[in-house]
Amino acid sequence: MTDHPPSRLVALIQACHPGPTAVVTLVISAMALAAGRSLAGAVAMGLAGLAGQLSVGWSNDAHDAAGDIRANRLDKPTVRGELTSAHLWSCALITLTMCVPLSFMAAGLRGGFAHLIAVASAWAYNFYFKTTLLSWLPYAISFGLIPAFVTYGLTPSHPPAMWLSIAAALMGVGAHFANALPDLESDASIDAGGAALALGRRRTSVVAVGLLLMAIAILIAHVNLGSAISIAVVSISVLVIAAALRSRNDKILFTVAMGLALMAVVLLVISSTSLSQ
Numbered sequence: 194m195t196d197h198p199p200s201r202l203v204a205l206i207q208a209c210h211p212g213p214t215a216v217v218t219l220v221i222s223a224m225a226l227a228a229g230r231s232l233a234g235a236v237a238m239g240l241a242g243l244a245g246q247l248s249v250g251w252s253n254d255a256h257d258a259a260g261d262i263r264a265n266r267l268d269k270p271t272v273r274g275e276l277t278s279a280h281l282w283s284c285a286l287i288t289l290t291m292c293v294p295l296s297f298m299a300a301g302l303r304g305g306f307a308h309l310i311a312v313a314s315a316w317a318y319n320f321y322f323k324t325t326l327l328s329w330l331p332y333a334i335s336f337g338l339i340p341a342f343v344t345y346g347l348t349p350s351h352p353p354a355m356w357l358s359i360a361a362a363l364m365g366v367g368a369h370f371a372n373a374l375p376d377l378e379s380d381a382s383i384d385a386g387g388a389a390l391a392l393g394r395r396r397t398s399v400v401a402v403g404l405l406l407m408a409i410a411i412l413i414a415h416v417n418l419g420s421a422i423s424i425a426v427v428s429i430s431v432l433v434i435a436a437a438l439r440s441r442n443d444k445i446l447f448t449v450a451m452g453l454a455l456m457a458v459v460l461l462v463i464s465s466t467s468l469s470q
Contacts, residue, residue: 204270208281209250213372216451217339218243223458224343228468234299238346241295241305245312248289253319255281257385264379289316300346307341310334328373328387329366336365344469351469360411364457367404368450370397374443394443401446402434405453412457416464426460 222239230238254261258271258278270276292312297305311334318331339361340353373380373389374397380386389397409430413423430453437446461468 200275204273204275205251205284207268208254208270208276209247210253211250212448212451213368214243214246214250216454217246220454220458221339221343223455223462224339224468225346227458227461227464227466228343228347230343230346234346237295237299238343241292241299241308242342244288244292244295245308245315248285248292249312249315249319251281251288252285252316254278255285256319260383260385264383266379296342300342301350303350304342304345307338307345311336311338311342314338323387324385326388326391328389329369332365332369333362336368337362340468347469354415354468356411356415357468360408360457363404363408363411364450364454367401367408368447368454370401370404371443371447371450373397374401374446377443398438398446401450402438405434405450406430409453409457412460416460416466418460418464426456430456 218239221242222235225235225238226232254269254271254276255278258269258281261269261272266272271278271281289312293305293309296308296312299305300308314331314334318328318335322328322331337358340357344351344353370389370392373387374394377386377390377394377397380390392400409427413427416423418426433449433452434446437449
């Protein structure tokens, strides 16, 4: 394994699942702004979210290191010999420890607990649910709790709007199925697949697309954007998803899912919709 610091840093970034980590961090920060938090408050929430996501990503690769080696997943730094699972476990535990005070500092007692439950759910996915038919459940819980993390962090604290929590949960589960598509073959080779492997590639694609469109539809039905903008958003979403499916590139569909999540929070920021009940 190389000891060159820049190479080690690049490997750590790759092992944290940088795309989802960045998107979830941005979603939390932007949603905090949409809910009325100051820039400093939104940054604090983003830092808590980043710590949680880093712990989740690194623990995922640390836990899966042996299976990734058997499946010859050369996209993983542990397989290429650039990192060891022990190193990743250390990083995961450090960031998880940091996540606890950061969550309470950013969102108070209720909001902090909501975020920690979301992070715990993601860790449960890594340790158990990933290879079961309930692999989608931690995504529903973790993404569904993001609005609670944000709104309970307000002064005074409020529960999130139910429609927002449902839309976030649907978006998370849709992203899970989209994310599972590129790894179906490697998961099958080591008997490590979850609900996506049981459904098969075609049905997994249909489920992922259906859930993402449902999330966008719920969002559009509740935000104050006007009919013209709403129709445009739905049309663009459908066209982009259709293009991703026609490309037959599984990674593109997951990228589209992440893009739709970012678009959703942008719509929340520019609208005057209340995120609280």
